[in-house]
Amino acid sequence: MRLSSTLARGLVELPEPPGPIGMYFCGPTVYARAHIGNARPYVVGSWYARWLRLRGYEVTLVHNITDVNDKIYEAAPGESAERARQATEWYLEDVARFGLDEVDHYPKATETIPEIVRFISDLIERDVAYEVEGDVYFRVAGQSDYGRLSGQKPDQVEEQEPNARKEDPRDFVLWKANKPEEDTWWDSPWGRGRPGWHIECSAMAEKLLGPSFEIHGGGLDLVFPHHENELAQSSALGHDFARIWMHNGMLRFTGEKMSKSVGNVETIQEVLEKWGRETTLLFFLTAHWHSPIDFSDERMESAQARADGLREVFRNPSQGAPAESWDRFEQILDDDFSTPGALAIMHEWRDHQLLRRALEVFGLASLAEDSVAPAEVDELARRRQEARAARDFAASDRLRGEIEAAGWEVRDEADAYRLVPKA
């Protein structure tokens, strides 16, 4: 079982099952309906957790909510806490619609303040952080391996949040003194204020997964400064923190039709309303998690056609697949979790049982369940029901045989029947 890691700049072997595998995937900053791009780390993290669980691992999946942040103060002046609460609800509602349900904890930054304050105090005690007028900054100088995740040399690190109070332009903020326009704050040894973004994630991850865990995920745009700083904070306390860094490629809006029709379809909610859960999941399956993925009407139409193709398999008789089919599927997912590779194999399969089992991995078993029988099979079932009503059991048995030969199973229910694809 191996996975490519930004930190290792290559593939890293996972421990043998059962692990345990702690997974921390950065979640959204909540101030509005979440963008469809935010769904990618959620979906990829959930799928991978599900796959590891199926392969015998003990997994804990954490997906945080950043509910205190400049963006929230700007979006809802004077009522930032209420906006954050509302937008958290929206996000949880939106992602629940994917039907994946693998996340164990959704910690919120505002519910982790004591741990954050303790973390910052420990950094000050070790002299890697310093206070200036109620702000606390992390001292980048002296961290010889700072930059190892994003690949920057310590003496050439980009300036972060320019500010004259810092000792060094590379330093980043851990605690921000309260400003008059900010309507939420917490007391701390440095006065009223609120945490910086990066320290929140170090504290939430370590609170739930301990100082050393296997996988940290999130969008590729988080490598610097967010994840570089998380790693620096935790390393400065002597913690291993995450071993594997699983950064998903960004979602890009492309396609000719984009400007006209997709233009206003950008949130998770809008995409799910327009295209549905199955098509959206299939869309995410088509690209490798570490590659960018292009969102357009054309790409969504093609995902829809794939969903239809898979549904169609269950409307036809099941055809056995070679014995080693599942092994091939496993190998391709075990090797850096190549979902496009797995999808290509699934499109070859006509074996209902095998395909349903594979679809289940990605939350798509519904493609097998909601299939509608072809008209001619339905006609056979209708005639069988008449034969039964007339107590002509020989004809009824013969018709059941014909229905089964067409790949369907007829189930009698009170005065009706139901056709389900034969397993």
Ligand SMILES: [Zn+2]
């Ligand atoms: Zn984070």
